[in-house]
Amino acid sequence: MTTNKVIPLKERNIILTGFMGVGKTTIGQLIANKLYRDFIDVDQEIEKQHNMPVTEIFKSMGEKNFRQMEKDYIVDLCYNSRLKIVSLGGGAFMQEEIRAACLSTSIVFFLDLSWSSWKDRLHLIVDSRPVLQNKSLDDIESLFAARQHVYEINNSKISTDDSDPEEVADYIVRTLKLGWEMNDRSPFSQSF
Numbered sequence: 167m168t169t170n171k172v173i174p175l176k177e178r179n180i181i182l183t184g185f186m187g188v189g190k191t192t193i194g195q196l197i198a199n200k201l202y203r204d205f206i207d208v209d210q211e212i213e214k215q216h217n218m219p220v221t222e223i224f225k226s227m228g229e230k231n232f233r234q235m236e237k238d239y240i241v242d243l244c245y246n247s248r249l250k251i252v253s254l255g256g257g258a259f260m261q262e263e264i265r266a267a268c269l270s271t272s273i274v275f276f277l278d279l280s281w282s283s284w285k286d287r288l289h290l291i292v293d294s295r296p297v298l299q300n301k302s303l304d305d306i307e308s309l310f311a312a313r314q315h316v317y318e319i320n321n322s323k324i325s326t327d328d329s330d331p332e333e334v335a336d337y338i339v340r341t342l343k344l345g346w347e348m349n350d351r352s353p354f355s356q357s358f
């Protein structure tokens with residue numbers, strides 16, 4: 167474990183959080199390509215471990231087990247890796263232990279999208295997101311609203327309304343490079 171070591175800013179993992187369908191997986195991969203870093207999508211890693219899609223994991227093992235696997239994977243990743251671009255699943259940040267691990271070791275970006283834009287995207291994702299299945303639009307809106315205040319705990323919030331994934335990824339890369347450059351020039355420290 168690297169728990170007590172202060173991780174230099176440039177080496178910290180970059181973590182994307184936000185509601186299902188906001189673009190974490192798509193944009194994370196683009197950021198990784200632009201920065202020549204490894205990309206880790208937590209859902210895809212859990213799917214590889216179990217050789218089945220998340221929908222099947224929910225069906226055969228239950229959501230509770232999925233949440234445990236998600237927590238174990240992310241906490242380990244946070245404390246034992248650096249320089250990764252990581253896309254979380256949209257429910258991960260609801261677990262306090264995951265939030266604490268992410269915020270103490272990494273740089274967390276919240277990809278925000280308004281409800282009115284989000285609902286136009288529902289048809290793209292509903293079949294592959296078990297949490298959205300058998301729910302009315304009102305139920306989903308309540309879940310969306312309930313989770314927003316948890317995503318608000320982050321290092322940087324990006325509004326993705328009216329931007330395509332390339333634009334969002336470029337914006338995040340520019341923000342990061344600026345932050346790294348300012349940190350390099352700071353007389354106080356290399357890390358915080």
Ligand SMILES: Nc1ncnc2c1ncn2[C@@H]1O[C@H](COP(=O)(O)OP(=O)(O)O)[C@@H](O)[C@H]1O
Pocket residue numbers: 184185186187188189190191192193253287290291326329330331334
């Ligand atoms: N900025 C965007 N504008 C339009 N469509 C997007 C945008 N970001 C993602 N999408 C689309 O939304 C869907 C969900 O994207 P995904 O990256 O899987 O989201 P998440 O990982 O947050 O659930 C995909 O079909 C993707 O192409």
Ligand SMILES: O=C(O)C1=C[C@@H](OP(=O)(O)O)[C@@H](O)[C@H](O)C1
Pocket residue numbers: 184185186187190191209220254255256257258294295296297
């Ligand atoms: O919000 C959630 O509870 C979930 C989000 C999904 O990931 P995306 O946010 O990438 O869709 C996936 O982890 C699972 O279906 C549960």
Ligand SMILES: [Mg+2]
Pocket residue numbers: 190191192207209253254255
């Ligand atoms: Mg995803």
